[in-house]
Amino acid sequence: MYSWGRLMRLTTKGRYAVTAMLDLAIHQDQGTVALSEVAARQGLSLSYLEQLFAQLRRRGLVSSTRGPGGGYALARMPHQISVAQVIDAIDENIDATLCRGSKDCSAHSACLTHYLWADLSDHIRRFLADITLANLVDQPHVQEVAMRQDKRQEVFFVHTVS
Secondary structure, three states: OHHHHHHHOOOHHHHHHHHHHHHHHHOHHHHOHHHHHHHHOOOOOHHHHHHHHHHHHHOOOEEEOOOOOOOOEOOOHHHHHHHHHHHHHOOOOOOOOOOOOOOOOOEEEOOOOOOHHHHHEEEEHHHHHHHHHHHHOOHHHHHHHHHHHHHHHHHHHHHOOO
């Protein structure tokens, strides 16, 4: 028997990508942002972020600049990038069916509840497509967390440089 947690899960890959893209959106006024800064603020693996951002760049969601002062920036305005686009860009699949949408749930056909779970997947996809990075940036609790992370990073930077 499958538990709900095993049926429907956004993996670390999807969570990291959305979190990092939101961090870029919050800090877009600073120009390009180094992935090491995103990794430090969000407590994410830098090497994993580098892999994700290669995919995000290929899909046209971020642009990169090399060299001193280089880093990443959103390739479009935050209101033009949905959470669903970020998840799609890294080849993440949110699917509540056991058969990953193939209608091959059991004995090479759809199971009794296949269409229920397929409809749930469609609702989740539409929900995430309706949320943009700008929507998230505008959330008061997101702003509060971002300010706390920035202050913590400033304190860390001052202590490591001095």
